Every structure is written in structure tokens, then in C-alpha cells.
Amino acid sequence: MKWVLAASALLYWAAANAEPPLRPKRPLGLIEPDIPIGRPLTQGVVALGRRLFFEPRLSASGKTSCATCHNPTTAFADSKAASVRDDGSLTDRRAQSVLNAGYLPTTMWDGKYRTLEEQVFDTFRPNGDMGHHVDAAVSKISSDAGYQTAFKRAFGFTEVTAKGLAEAIAQYERSLTSGDSPFDRYLFKEERTALTADQVKGLQVFSSRGGCLNCHDVFHPQFNPLGGGTALFTDFRFHNLGVGYKFGRFRDVGRFAITRDPAEMGAFRTPSLRNVAERSPYMHDGSLKTLEEVVEFYDRGGTPNPYLSPSIHPLFLSAEDKRVLVEFLRALSDPEIARTVQTAN
């Protein structure tokens, strides 16, 4: 079986113009993302994916690209409370950052898709984000000699295909890793001066009475009996915080729409907190504009509703606790991402 896999990987590389695998950047605080076995990243695939990611011609109007909502200047997330489709209509949710998307076992706020490739296809529907079917998108760039060359380099053939398009964008997204924050230097490199005194206090609130560590996981001997050496700040689970619950109903039923499990009514996937300070607003509906509002929201125990997660309840944090907690959240930014955001804004 090992030989079969090795052979298939070899064929893949051969098809990809014999390009050697591209090792994605492995930042401090993270391990390698989940790159499909037998389909390693290559320079050609990632370069193609990047080009497609920023390509507005893929949309029906010719104005919307993936980067419209996953904007690098806002840490590859949407700065709007609700993302806007190509036809100008509002979606129900704010597009999440695709930084570190390669680590996710499911994608979207509700875990609808198991792979990034599936998610890419989902955006290409007549009523979808890009406004038309993927075949229509492909036809808009298929005669572009530049794309033909890029497809040739990536996959070994010049034909622009929907499958290749989805795969290239997904592989590009997998290459978008982001760590190296002051927190990472503090915890994983033991640089005790990497965090300010307030941020250290904030970490204590985060990991104790704030209860944030409940869902925003950090695997390290300091926080977990089994140790580990990675911090994604998510448990990949779905929780109901009561966001969007009003007048006895949910505006968006979240995970329930996928599983039909009443226990998951109004539940959404725990987002990573990496670069959280660079990508407001917050929550799936962008209803909270600042980190201070987010902390206040948790402190009052979310929005009561019949399906509220058992781990959400009033925290009774002091004003000082809240202040240092926000300071700590600011220490989760990748300096490179933060610079990009600051420069653009």
C-alpha cells in the first residue's frame, strides 16, 4: 500500500511538471496543515490558486473574487457584518478568515463541508457568492493563455477545469498558515518578555476564570495533561452562544441545518482566535464590533436561549479582568498579518 501511495504521489508530481513538493511555512505554534496525502502542495498549484483566489473574472459580474470577502487587508476575513454576494444581496454570515483553514476538519461556520475543495465549489452557484455555475466561471478564463500556462505548470495539462480550479484554490488556502505571534514566542519559545505584563495577566484570565480555554484550545504541557505543541485556539466543535437569537427564534439555525440535531440548534463552529484583533467584526453575523464587546458578551453569559451551550454562563469578570483579557487577545496576531492590516488601513 505504501508503494501505491508513493507511486500516486510520484504521478501527481510528474503531472505537476515534476515540481518538487512545496513545504508550507510552519510558523511557531502550529504544525503542518492537513495537506491531502498524495497531493502535496507545489509551487505551480499554489501560484495558480493564488491567482484564481484574486481573480474577479470568476464571478458573474466580473467584480467579485474570493479575496473580496477573504480580504488580505483584513486578515483574509470580511470586514462587513454580513458578506455580500456577487449580485449585491446579503448573505446571513460574515466570511471567516481563510488563514489556517488548512487545519480545519470541516469548513464554514456550520461545518457544512469536509474539504476546502467542496467549499470552493459551493461558492459557484447561480445564487451563490460568485453568482454563477463553476462551468461559467471556467469558460471566462479558459481561453486565457496565462491560465493555460499556469494550469500546465500546476497539473501538467493546459485545459482549465473546474476540478483544477477548486483544487488550486484549496491548496493555496492550505498554504496560508499564520502563527509567530507574541503569544507563540512566549509559550513555545519561552521568551518571557514577548508578552506584556497585562497580556500575561490576560492569559491567566483566558485560561482560568474566563473559561476561554474551554473551547479555544491550546495544546501544551502548561494547559493540557497530555502536553502537545500547537495552538489553534479552536476545539472544532459547534456551540450555541445565543448569537442571533431574538424574539424566541434564531435568525440562523447554524449547525442544526446540517445535522438536524436539536442539540445543535443555533450552534456555530468555534473560530480560531489567531489574528482576532485584525479582523473585526466578530461572531458569525458580525454583530459584535470590538473585542471589548465580545468579552462583555461572554461575561454576561451569551444570549439566553433554550439551546445555550452548557459552558456558556455569566463569568462575573472584573473590569480589570476584561481589560487584560482584551490585551491578551491582541497578542495573538501574526506580526506579518498585523503589518498588512495596519498598512492597508
Place this chain on the structure above:
Amino acid sequence: MVRHIGKVVLVLWTACGACLAAPQDILGNLPKSPAQGVDLGIADDETFGRPNSWGMNDFAPETRLAANERVLRGNYSGPASRPGISIAWRNAAQVEEVEVRVRNLGNQPGEGRVYVLIVDEEGNTLLSLQPPDEFKTIRVPAFADGGREGKIIRMKSSRELNNIIDQFDRTKKRYDVRAVVETVGATDVNPFDNIKTKSWNVDHRVEPGRLVAFNYLFRNNEDKPVMVKWQFERTAYPKGWQIQGIPAQVKPFSVQPGQAISGTLSLKAPSSIPEGAFLESRLSLVDTKSGTAWQQKEWFLAHDTIPPTVADYRLVATSDHRISIQTLVADQGSGVKEATGVSTQYSTDGGLTWAVKAHNYKSGNFVVPTLFEVTLGPFAPGTDVQLRFSAMDTVGNVTTVIPNDASAIRAPAGAEKLLELGHVFPRTQPNAIFYLEPGNSDLSIVAAQFASRMRSDAQVEPVRVEELEQLVKNMRVSPQGKALLQESAKTMSLTPSREVAVARLQELLEAMPAADIPADAPKATPMEIQRVVAPGAAKLGNLSTLQLTVP
């Protein structure tokens, strides 16, 4: 005596002959290169990385290893430790969960399926735990790309696991937690470590000059024979330690269906042992066909005479006649015993008989101060309750002393809602009730939050409104709290089926005065707890007994 592990030079003898080994061979420095291919396995925990650092102990020069004996060298990051399986904590619904750390020591990424079995002493599977669908198959990077750090996979269980663990611990019945990672899509270059077992309720304690024994039983509960061979693994022996009774048979043999193989491992400890000396050992029957551990028993041994330390003992009596206790327990030696190691005993007959309730693990790593909580009762008002506390470490040292600075408060009426509203004891979060300090009075906000919760509760019944009425009768309601209640009524009125409840709530609100919380409002007040000197307490390590009358 050499104190620093990095300076220890050990002489290794192998079955094929003697050879000198550099210290890192035993102590687990990085290998020259990872295994070629995919090498998934269950990691060891990182006990060595904790403050007590097992590696500070003296190791003995190695003697000749048996042909089926192997020294655990720590998987590249330090001395080996117990398997990376944790069954310690309960989630927000108070159901036990299991965590398993999977790593990859190969130079290629790999995929695997992870699951956990709870197995009784005779090898019968009592429970099988599976990860959620999206984690049914996980990818673990190559060693250098994060395979060393690996991934931690969580498996939710059911109340079944709670019952098994609680009951088995109570009756001291042995059980094994067996974690399995099945490599898929590739041949694992070392399938042996794809299965690891952590054995509980065995004798972990080593005392100078004493004999300690471990009885093992391997039974073939399958319907066909299996060809196996013995494999004994252990960490480096502390000076003067040697396990006896390791099965000598080298050749593979067949175990027939229903056949049981039993025996005893033992250790005669030397007369002097440094504190913290430990040994992790695993006896396995290896399936000769697959190379995996067909069955495995784990025997962890430690010389640890220092009982856990207890700090920040806080007791809160609520007006619904319950008693909640929170405390920090630390153990720098063998670690606090997982799952049920911290408990409170209580007596309502003056100390003649005692009941036991395990504290829930909240946060910490069982070595550094780790938070545990429990709620007892309700008891009939006026009941004299005696309380004892017990914190046990893995080898069985027990602290029964409740610190002198233990504090107790009587919470103001309504504070018990903090227990209910918070769905008591979500993981890692201390319950809000323990933040009450004497003098903390404004609980109307608690009532308001309770009401907010009720208004969105599909099951709101008039009786719940009655509960609310009872609640607010016991406390002044601030204008802010009343506003929230009015909002609740308004929201509830939108649902026709709640007509009765809404009408009742509106009545309640009309009659409800709202005022700023006066200075003389009910407050959390210090509560006197009497210390009782129980007969024989001095002979029991100054066993502490508290007595209080339930308000």
C-alpha cells in the same frame, strides 16, 4: 552519585552483545533521523516536562536485556512516560471525555483512525469510544513537520463511562484504557506503538525494601487462535530496581479461544530510593502477524512519599441547603490520581458512617495546582453535616488535612441559582458561586439573568414563574433587574402557549417593588465551621473533620 541526567553514561547490553550507549540513548534526545515512512503511534504524556521532571532521578547502569525486553527511550523528547491517554475530565454536561495524543515518528505524513476501548481485567471490552465523524480519519504530519507534537483527539462518551470509572475506582477493580491508532493508506513502519494501554487500580507504589507485585491476565476472548510473542518494555531502571517474572519465552506461541495466560511481575525495591524514582513498564503480547500489541498491560511504579498539597479550600453553603466545595490540589510526584482522586466524604450521623463524592476536575495538569469542585446535598435544614476531604495521588498517598485557612461562606438567598444557571461545572471554569465574597450582596442581577433564561425556555410553565417568585422574594430587585424581568414577560407574551405563565409573571411584576440595593440587603456572610477532632485522627495523619449545620 550522578545527579544530572545529561551526564549519565549507561552501558547497554543487548541480546546480540554488549555495546556502549551514549546517555541520550536512554534519556531520549533526538535521533539522527526519523523512521523512513509513516510511523503513527500513541504518544506518551509529557510528565517529564512538568515541574517535578522525572529526569532528575538517578538511573542504574543497565544489565543484560532479555531478548524480548526493550528500554523505552522516550520518543525523542525526553524520558518515556505513561501513555498519552487522559480520561480525567468531564465536559459541561458532566460526561467523561477521553483525550488521546497521536504522533508520527516517520518522515512521511500519515493518516490514521483513532479509537479508545475501556477493557476489564480479563480483556473484555466494556465500552468503545469513537471520535466525531470529522475526526474519524486524522492526518498527522511527518516528524519534522509537527508529527513530534502530534494531535490530540477527543472522544465524548456517555454516562456509561462515568459509571464504569466511578464504580471501578470505588471497588478498586482494575481496568485498562486502550487507545488505538490504525494507520490507513500506508504500512506503518512500527505498528507496535499504535496501541497503548493505561492500567488503573493496580499497585503503583514502591517502598524501600518492600516487594510490590503486578498480576497479569491475558485471555483470548476472540473466536480464533492468535499467534503471539512476549514483549516487555520499560524505562531505564532507577538504581537497584529490577522487575522479576518477565516471561522468558522468546518463541511465538498460540493462544486458543478462551485460553488465559496469567503470571506475576514483581519488584523488590532496594533499601534506599530517591524520592521521585519511577518506572514505566508495559507487558505485551504481540500479534506476530500484524506486529501490533494484541493485548497490553501497563504497570507504572513510583517511589513517591509526598502526599498532594491542598490549597484554597473554599466552602459555600447555599440557601437551598446544598454545600459546594472548591479546592486546588497539586502533586509534584506521581500526580493527582485521575478521575476520582479528589473526594469529599460526608456524614450526617455524627461521623459514624460516611458517604463519598468525587470532585470534578476543572483545570490543571494534575501536577501543578489543579482545580476540583463538588456540590453536596441538599440536606434537610438543621442537619449537622461532618465533612472530610481526601486528595490522593497516583501511588496512593493521601492528604486528608483541610488547610487551616479554609474559608466558608453562607451565600445569600438566590446565589444557588449560580449553580443552576451555569449548568454546574463546565470544564475548566470555576463556578461563579466561588467568587462570592463576604459582603457581596447584589444578587438581583442573578434573578434577572434567571428570568432572561426563562423567557426563552420552551418549557416555561407557571411553576417556573413560581420559582422565580420564590427567588425574588429572597432578594431586593434592582431597577435593572426588574427591567430585565419585564422584558422577559414581553418576550414570553409573544408565544400563545405561554399565556398562563405570562399572566402569572405580569402579576408578579406588578406587585414587585424595585429599589436600589440597600446596604442591609442579604449578603454573603462568613460562616463558622467547627473543626472536630475525630477519634483516632492523630493516627490517621491528622485527618481533618469539619462540622457545620446546614442553614
